[in-house]
Amino acid sequence: MMENSSSLLGAAVLGLGRMGATHVEAAKASPFIRRVIGYEPSAETAAERGRELGIATTSNLDEILGDPALQLIYIASPNETHCDLTVQALRAGKAVLCEKPMGTSLTEAQRMLQTQRETDGFLQIGFELRYSRIYRKVKEWIDAGTIGRPLNSHCDYYCSEGHGRGSWRSNSPTSLIAEKLCHYLDLVRWWFGDEVVEVYALAAPNAVGYFRHADNHQICCRYRGGAISSLTFFMHTAQTFHGDPLQDMLAQQCDDGHRLTYLIYGAGGAIETDVFRRRARRWEFIEAADKLHSHLVETVTYPPEEDLLWIHNTHGQNIAVAQGVAQGKRPFPAADDSYESMRLVFAAELSEREHRLVQLSELP
Ligand SMILES: NC(=O)c1ccc[n+]([C@@H]2O[C@H](COP(=O)([O-])OP(=O)(O)OC[C@H]3O[C@@H](n4cnc5c(N)ncnc54)[C@H](O)[C@@H]3O)[C@@H](O)[C@H]2O)c1
Incomplete structure (x- = not known):
């Protein structure tokens, strides 16, 4: 137009x-x-x-x-x-x-x-994952009630060290919770439509020696409505892809430890996103007389040329x-919505520094 x-x-x-x-x-x-x-x-x-x-x-x-x-x-x-x-x-x-x-x-x-x-x-x-199709699909499925009320989400994120020795990112004291994981914490707030009330975060000693900040984190959150989420991040996966144009980079990385997945569960079903397999799936749970039955009801895939639209739009x-x-x-998102995600980011940093559970109400 x-x-x-x-x-x-x-x-x-x-x-x-x-x-x-x-x-x-x-x-x-x-x-x-x-x-x-x-x-x-x-x-x-x-x-x-x-x-x-x-x-x-x-x-x-x-x-x-x-x-x-x-x-x-x-x-x-x-x-x-x-x-x-x-x-x-x-x-x-x-x-x-x-x-x-x-x-x-x-x-x-x-x-x-x-x-x-x-x-x-x-x-x-720039919380651009809210514009990325794979994550919008999750929002659409949750809002349509396909899994019932979301109760539990887990994100696994294992990636290569792409920042490089001596870059501003490696030298920056800004944590990777703020620099990178803010996206992945923001997504769950958006999907759940709820605010985090408490967070606990841990980091192991670094694998990347030249970072001025931690290269790995585990972050657990509880939401006001009772749902919980966790995120595991590690930035030191060795890259085995060497640029062969005949090979699919993501397919190769699936088998060398790279991973970026979410699993989101409600009483009525589950959703999985898998960036390295270019796929989102959802299951419905049906309560039968004997036990709970699970049915895979929808799988969404996309071609490599659409990667950016789906995962980094x-x-x-x-x-x-x-x-x-x-x-x-x-x-969209509004500035105060993004501020809430940053409160969560800085609460997670505080938790990690002070080795304790942090209530979001402690922060302004
Ligand atoms: N949304 C995303 O997925 C995403 C992805 C990558 C980067 N980013 C963000 O984008 C920003 C830039 O990252 P990048 O990868 O392009 O870094 P970069 O190092 O490639 O580029 C940064 C540029 O800013 C310039 N610069 C330095 N000081 C400046 C100043 N005071 N005013 C204006 N420009 C200045 C540098 O000279 C450099 O050219 C970062 O904040 C990063 O977190 C977001």
């Missing part, structure tokens, strides 16, 4: 690394955006990335913040910069899609939310944000 050119947006992308490039691509593809400009703090990097991405760039942030023709800002810079950039952009009257995490501390997350409230601005945090999220801002809609 083409928009009237007077209602088209100008967009800026702050941080032109890997994720910044995805934001630029989505902005260019959006029928709601007429102009994209990029920002990098170093003039040299700005010029270089501008050439590579085919967009105008600047290393002067004020040029972006002071330009009324730029209404939408995508923030794709390192985590430590999210809070300040979001606050500046909201105060300058811009709509903001800021990559997760929503700040690197509860104080930063609060500052971001507070600024959104004071300005009544558009602030969306950043592109779809960005396109939706441009449309939403152009049409005056509110963000």
Whole structure:
């Protein structure tokens, strides 16, 4: 659908690394955006990335913040910069899609939310798994009542160390609970439609020696309505895939210890998602006279070329944000919803630090 050119947006992308490039691509593809400009703090990097991405760039942030023709800002810079950039952009009257995490501390997350409230601005945090088809399918099945009230969910996430020695991620003190697992904690809150009241988290000694943070976690949550969830994460699975174009990378990784699955159970059935098998399934439980019977009733699969749409739909999220801002809609998820996920993240960090069960009511 083409928009009237007077209602088209100008967009800026702050941080032109890997994720910044995805934001630029989505902005260019959006029928709601007429102009994209990029920002990098170093003039040299700005010029270089501008050439590579085919967009105008600047290393002067004020040029972006002071330009009324730029209404939408995508923030794709390192985590430590999210809070300040979001606050500046909201105060300058811009709509903001800021990559997760929503700040690197509860104080930063609060500052971001507070600024959104004071300005009544558009602030969306990049919880893009809520736009990814495999996880939307889970939401659809739960909301349709196919498993009854969700009671128990478990996520297994075993992945390779992809951050690299010396990268900002490896050097960052931000925990992987905030940097990575915020997505996977946020999903369950969304699916259950309920808030976590208590959390207990543990980490074993690191396997990756050069991280400034833990590389593994086990996190247990209890929800207000009584449901529970757990998540096991380990970031040191050796990658055995060596780029053979005739082999399916995910199929190979299934057998070398990589795993990203959820199992969600209710009294009436169960749901499983399995990213490495490109599959979501659901079962219905039928109470017969003798015992409980289980029937596999639906299996959803997708081809490798649709991987991103199903498991990491950043592109779809960005396109939706441009449309939403152009049409005056509110963000999904709302900023206060994302803040709740970050409260859970920081409560889990606190639990791990202090080796104790943490009540979410302890946090503001
Ligand atoms: N939603 C997701 O699934 C997902 C996936 C990957 C990354 N991310 C998030 O995106 C952000 C960027 O990650 P990345 O992988 O693109 O990192 P990256 O290192 O590839 O890129 C970051 C870029 O930001 C630039 N930068 C540094 N300081 C800056 C500042 N003050 N202002 C603006 N730009 C600055 C760097 O020069 C670099 O080009 C991170 O917050 C990360 O958590 C989200």
